[in-house]
Amino acid sequence: MNGSEVQFWSFVTAALLMIIGIYAIIFMDNIIKKIIGVMLIGDGVNLVLITEGFKPGGIVPIISEKLYNQSPGIFQEFADQASYSLPFALVLTNIVIGASTLAVLLGITIKLYQHYNSLSVHEIFKEEKI
Amino acid sequence: MDNLYDYLHEKFKALGGTQIGSGLSAEFILLAFFPLVLIALLRGVNDTIAIVLALLFIVAVVFSAPFVVKVSKENTDHYNIAAFYVAIVMGIVMFIMLGGI
Amino acid sequence: MNSELIPLMVIFPLISAILLNLMHGKDKVVRAYGILAMLVVLVVPIFASYGNHLFGAHPVVDTLPQLKISLSEVNLAIEYNFAFLQKALVFLLAAIATFAVLSHISNEKKVSGVYLSMIMLSIAAVSAVVMANDIFNMFVFLEIMTIAQAAIVIAVGGVSGYKAAFKYLVFGGVAGASILLGIALLLGTFGVLNISDLHNSLSGNMTNPIVLTAVGLIVIGWLFESGLFPFHTIKSNMYSAAKPDIAALLQTQTKIVLVALAIVLLRLFGGYSNMTAVMLGLSVGTLIIGSVMALLQTDFRRLLAFTAVSQAGLVGIGIGLGTRLGIAAGIFHAINDAIAMSLLFITVYFIYERAKTTEFKRLGGLLVQAPKLAFIQIIGILIVSGVPPFNAYQSEFRIIDATIQAGHPELGVLVILGTILTFVALMKGFYLTFLKENTTKIALGKVHIYNGLPTVTYVTLIILVIACVGIGLFPMPFYDRAYSVALKILVGW
Numbered sequence: 001m002n003g004s005e006v007q008f009w010s011f012v013t014a015a016l017l018m019i020i021g022i023y024a025i026i027f028m029d030n031i032i033k034k035i036i037g038v039m040l041i042g043d044g045v046n047l048v049l050i051t052e053g054f055k056p057g058g059i060v061p062i063i064s065e066k067l068y069n070q071s072p073g074i075f076q077e078f079a080d081q082a083s084y085s086l087p088f089a090l091v092l093t094n095i096v097i098g099a100s101t102l103a104v105l106l107g108i109t110i111k112l113y114q115h116y117n118s119l120s121v122h123e124i125f126k127e128e129k130i
Numbered sequence: 131m132d133n134l135y136d137y138l139h140e141k142f143k144a145l146g147g148t149q150i151g152s153g154l155s156a157e158f159i160l161l162a163f164f165p166l167v168l169i170a171l172l173r174g175v176n177d178t179i180a181i182v183l184a185l186l187f188i189v190a191v192v193f194s195a196p197f198v199v200k201v202s203k204e205n206t207d208h209y210n211i212a213a214f215y216v217a218i219v220m221g222i223v224m225f226i227m228l229g230g231i
Numbered sequence: 232m233n234s235e236l237i238p239l240m241v242i243f244p245l246i247s248a249i250l251l252n253l254m255h256g257k258d259k260v261v262r263a264y265g266i267l268a269m270l271v272v273l274v275v276p277i278f279a280s281y282g283n284h285l286f287g288a289h290p291v292v293d294t295l296p297q298l299k300i301s302l303s304e305v306n307l308a309i310e311y312n313f314a315f316l317q318k319a320l321v322f323l324l325a326a327i328a329t330f331a332v333l334s335h336i337s338n339e340k341k342v343s344g345v346y347l348s349m350i351m352l353s354i355a356a357v358s359a360v361v362m363a364n365d366i367f368n369m370f371v372f373l374e375i376m377t378i379a380q381a382a383i384v385i386a387v388g389g390v391s392g393y394k395a396a397f398k399y400l401v402f403g404g405v406a407g408a409s410i411l412l413g414i415a416l417l418l419g420t421f422g423v424l425n426i427s428d429l430h431n432s433l434s435g436n437m438t439n440p441i442v443l444t445a446v447g448l449i450v451i452g453w454l455f456e457s458g459l460f461p462f463h464t465i466k467s468n469m470y471s472a473a474k475p476d477i478a479a480l481l482q483t484q485t486k487i488v489l490v491a492l493a494i495v496l497l498r499l500f501g502g503y504s505n506m507t508a509v510m511l512g513l514s515v516g517t518l519i520i521g522s523v524m525a526l527l528q529t530d531f532r533r534l535l536a537f538t539a540v541s542q543a544g545l546v547g548i549g550i551g552l553g554t555r556l557g558i559a560a561g562i563f564h565a566i567n568d569a570i571a572m573s574l575l576f577i578t579v580y581f582i583y584e585r586a587k588t589t590e591f592k593r594l595g596g597l598l599v600q601a602p603k604l605a606f607i608q609i610i611g612i613l614i615v616s617g618v619p620p621f622n623a624y625q626s627e628f629r630i631i632d633a634t635i636q637a638g639h640p641e642l643g644v645l646v647i648l649g650t651i652l653t654f655v656a657l658m659k660g661f662y663l664t665f666l667k668e669n670t671t672k673i674a675l676g677k678v679h680i681y682n683g684l685p686t687v688t689y690v691t692l693i694i695l696v697i698a699c700v701g702i703g704l705f706p707m708p709f710y711d712r713a714y715s716v717a718l719k720i721l722v723g724w
Binding site for chain 3: 152155167173198201212227
Binding site: 090097 | 367371374375377378381382385390393394396397400401403404405407408411412414415418419422424
């Protein structure tokens, strides 16, 4: 596979992850499966961001003083070839947010399980009649 | 018409402890709400469509009033209700944004 | 002059959140620091001067001579704007949050540092959302706000709180991912995150399907954060599961975020009529369904929760009209309504604190026990229903005016219907709580609330009433500022 094919299939994978996540949130009865669905959607969005920053045949976007001293005229070339690094920073932030959401959600799950002895949405939301 | 109160009492039992007065006020507001929304949407589009929809609305009123019971059933705190409407609205919003309408 | 105070509005609550978390368990320290921190949070927005603040800024130049790196014109810094609207919103938030903190400190024998820390976290997040001129920064703080609000509700809500927070976090995850995907699409298309830069890049690009997808995704996120139609049951469940003082804080935050996000949406995609149509349509639905559901409730907290949701719909109608008058009236109503609904929530908080219940079947005849409270509550009901000379009258009148000027008189009729329904619902609550004879069965026990209003609650209620009357009598200073913001949104920032 060449670079742009990788990018294409990466986007397809991201879309699949999001669709599976939404399916889990809507149709699955077990609340842990729903939580997994939320996380899958987040991962799909992260994958979109990473794929955006990816550049077929690109180089790592780190520039060192040593590299600069070796060939001062390198910057234009570097700017043309380096992958786009901003999305990676965004992904890092989003992973942290996702982890904290996951922690709170699983904490709630423990409490709900202790109270209802079940993880089924039908059991837990029984008092709120449909 | 004597037993209208009993009829409504029977219908509103599903609401669980709501007074009939509140149920009736809500019902009247809903009856005003639907035609107003229809007017707002269809004003200036096409007279024929507007008339057909108005007739359909009258039929709906005759056969499915009181609406309040149905509306309150669709707005409980149950997870699945929320998930259903979120999915529908997400679809509709994306459809409209991409120029479907 | 002292624009250094601008980041302090975000950084100070964040640091306080960490410190309070560490202090948890040391009762006196938490009390003292909590009061001190709230004082600082209240004072900083008053003394901060208007202006911009750049984080990680570099001067916008073509080359940095010492490095010989050419930099683009794009401003890479995270930018915070601070003007009158931001000042008003942050101060309003700080004021309502102060009551929540003080009521916790004065009522609980053992003060929870973690709980106060979560309130601080939500203050920091909402302040950042209001001020940030950077769309990703906004997203990050929206997510932090979601987690902090869920944590507050978990702390006070019991099992119903767990269920409400579970739904809130799951759908918050979906909505957050939706906003982030929209941002990712915009970033991939234009390569910038600063909202002013995005506004410049977007002009003339509104037929690009990728941009249109991004609009839809961000609008879905906006619907969640402001509790409009498909998410209204989730929001109202959060309000009713929390203690009413926290519900006052939550609904204030919701309305502030509604305005902040809507301003961003209108600045970026204001020219796209399908977007404003979606905002308008779902807001109308929220207004009517919210007030209908409020009328059907049998619990005062749930009644107020649905009223708060329907009032958010009213704000959305103003903003969704997309005209100058509409946007200005919507922003104005958001401020007025946050104050008025907080007033009502705090009166119910007092009942809840004393009676430990807000179910109508157990309340009744409280007028004899608490006449002052009844008087303040009836004033609050009149304010929310838009009776002159109070503040909500000024903004609701302007919203109706705006609907007619925008050529949608039906919406004006709907707004009036919704307002009447709100009044009926709130009066029903008042009647069943204060006027109707208490017919509770002996087994359940009669409710007694009267030991005198506590000073904190009483002073807060008086301040809120004074604020409502003040804005109602002299609306122009606020409305003019809101109008100039609307003008800026439509003409260009």
